[in-house]
Amino acid sequence: MAILETHGIGIHFDGLRAVDNVSFTAEEGQITSIIGPNGAGKTTLFNLIAGFYTPTEGTVDFEGKDITKLKTHERTRLGLARTFQNINLFRELSVMDNVLAGLHSVTKCDPISSMLNLPNKIMEEKESKKKVMETLEFLNLSEYVNEKAGSLSYGLQKNLEIARAIVFRPKVVLLDEPASGLNTNDLHELSQRIVTIRDSGITVVLIEHKMDVVMSISDKIIVLNFGEKIADGTPDEVANDPAVIEAYLGKDE
Amino acid sequence: MTLFNKVYKATRIWILLAVALTLPYWVPNNYYLQIFCLGMIFAILTLSLNILSGMTGLFSVGFIAFFGIGAYTSAILTTKLGFPVPLAMFLAGVLSSILSLTLSLPTMRLKGMYFAVATLAFGEIMYQLFLNWTAVTEGTKGIKGIPALELFGTSFRSYSKFYYVILVILILIIMLARNLISSRTGRAMLSIRENDIAAEAVGVNVPQYKMISFLISTFFAGIAGALYAHMVRYVSPESFVNAESAAVLAMMVVGGIGSIPGAIVGGIGLTVLPEFMRFLGNIRMVLYGASIVLIVIFAPRGLGGLIERIDNILSGKQSLGVQKKQQHIEGEE
């Protein structure tokens, strides 16, 4: 079943078409990857799906419902999480607080109980911290729990982004180039992790440049070029698609 | 950890409390006690501003307006409408909070400098209102004869008694602010300060939480204003000129942005110090300006950062000279 769909979605900035008429579906429980050369509009597509940009045309459906008009935080509440390519952590906050913040959309405590330390707050905090520790464990971040996010190494920050995005068990997580800046060993670990995330029931939509990662774990691949979708299919189908080869290698004349 | 560290850690809060409780008995005279009370009221105000600016990153340069609204509300309710003082003080907080919506709702989209300037404009408009709405505020004449607080048959007219009222409210607000920091609401505010894009991504309704931050901080600011009105028992517009907003900002920064102990030290320190420097005459304000610049340059985390460092050394968490990781709500760079 398609959990996330776009229908002819597009946006232009100052006359430049960043994304043009892109339709794709992400099936529930799968890893769907979006690839394409630099500037193909991949991150823009993510921003459209997550609600950071308002499309100039087309719609986004989530679990069969049109969410095009919803704001980012409302989409998150529905179970649509994301990470950022250029890392947007809460740098001065601890690793713990970063991931706790990730639970915002599934926790309830109101400002008054927050300030008065009412029992419902204490309970919720306790449960939240437990969830955070589990997630940190999964991403090998447990030992950094009290460190400031901004003081972590680049690779760890990338992991922390993922932790913050999946801690509330979203239905879909959009991962924007989680492998950039990682070495070969880490790459393997990352691939394993993404598969584990999928297997735990979270649908993954992935933007990635590292082709070995994409080819080994994707269930389906969408290829963008100059803002338009030029191919989609299984890794094998896409790898043999002439249009894709042309986009990546340039046309031999 | 040495024995000294352990003893220090176990007793520090009690020592502090003992000092606070006995203060009126060893302060040399009433005048100094009055200044100290005023300092504590400004500590509350600085703490309020810290919720807005330190935690949520909404930089206000017109914050004194809410202090003024609180002071005038309580003054008017008690002198003209005969409200009991405690109720009037509470309503002062409520009205300050409600009026904050007239600032927060339309300026939700503004960022950084633009927002700061909007708060400045708001502060000036409020000041003009205090000054010109003579039917209600008595204009430049001010409101005289504001009653002192009376509770359970005791009058808190003398500074040595009113001191305890301020102390209790200060401690209460410190506790509320501490609880807030480690809560869902507080983290939402911190996340807005840190990175509003990421805040949205984790599901924080950014405008809503900015508004909540405003409501909370201006409620406390209003209470602080009411405390001021019932301590001095006279309010007039010049106590709420925009230069006072700059003074509160200075208290926050000198104390250390986002730091609770810093807000206390900044608020009390910058109120008491100029008084102690009175013998210097006009030079003291020159030194005051210069020291703000110096502290900003040389002590980026303010006095609060310094206090925490000493505290860490005394309690053995940190050895001399080594900078360890900082408490998470500190710093904003």
Next chain:
Amino acid sequence: MDFFIQQIIQGIAMGSLYGLIAIGYVLIYNAWGVLNFAQGDMVMIGAFAILVTHIFWGLPIIPAFVVAIIICAIVGYFVELTSFRPLINSSNTRRLIATIGVGIFLRNLVRVIFGADPYPFPSIFGNTPVKIGELTIIPQNIWNTVIGFVLVFLLTVFLNNTRLGKSMRATAQDREAARLMGINVKQSMSLTFIIASVLGGFAGMLISPVYFVIPTLGTSLGNKGFSSALLGGITSNPGSMIGGITLGILEATSTNFSTSIQASVAYIVLFIVLIFLPNGLLGKKESRKV
């Protein structure tokens, strides 16, 4: 009707001075990325500088102006060196507070030296009103407007047509790129600061016959200056001039409704502009980056 036109002329004259102050804010904001809350105090410094050179030292008006400008430049450079340069890599909050601190410092230093009492300053351009048809205009109003516009024109020419001006613009646009192009960024930024200070000071010199010269002169004028800057979109110099004149006219004509409202006009306008035109009258919309 004539009365109304006279008010407008009055507004334009005052507004050109607001515009000059506003340009100071804009220059510093663009080069340093911070709103300089001490800019109003530079206006005050300018007023005291001309007071000292013209009245206390008895210099004729032109040399008095020249020396006063040099004083403003020196004070501006001092402010830059002590309160801006050391914080160049700090957060906006801290830099903003430093500008507040240096403003308090200047204001009170002047008060220590000259006292808090107001000094009157004679009219520079004479008091004989000029008659144009039915209108009576005070020479000062004409001169302030003319000088304001001439200065903006000169500044624009300087920024667009000289090597130094171009480096200043490049630095304001992108400090790193300017450095790579071989521009002396440090020098450009200092120069920007000094020019901004002198413009503010110049406004103070022109204003001194209108207001009394007192240490707190800059507080409200500073606020009006950056209200104008914001009104003009904070990014452009001509915009600031238009912002200043708009504000000047609004203030001058608001007395028709209520005299007590005049003091608040700047702020009410500012508040409304911020809400409905967050990028000023001429500013461009910034697109959001994710």
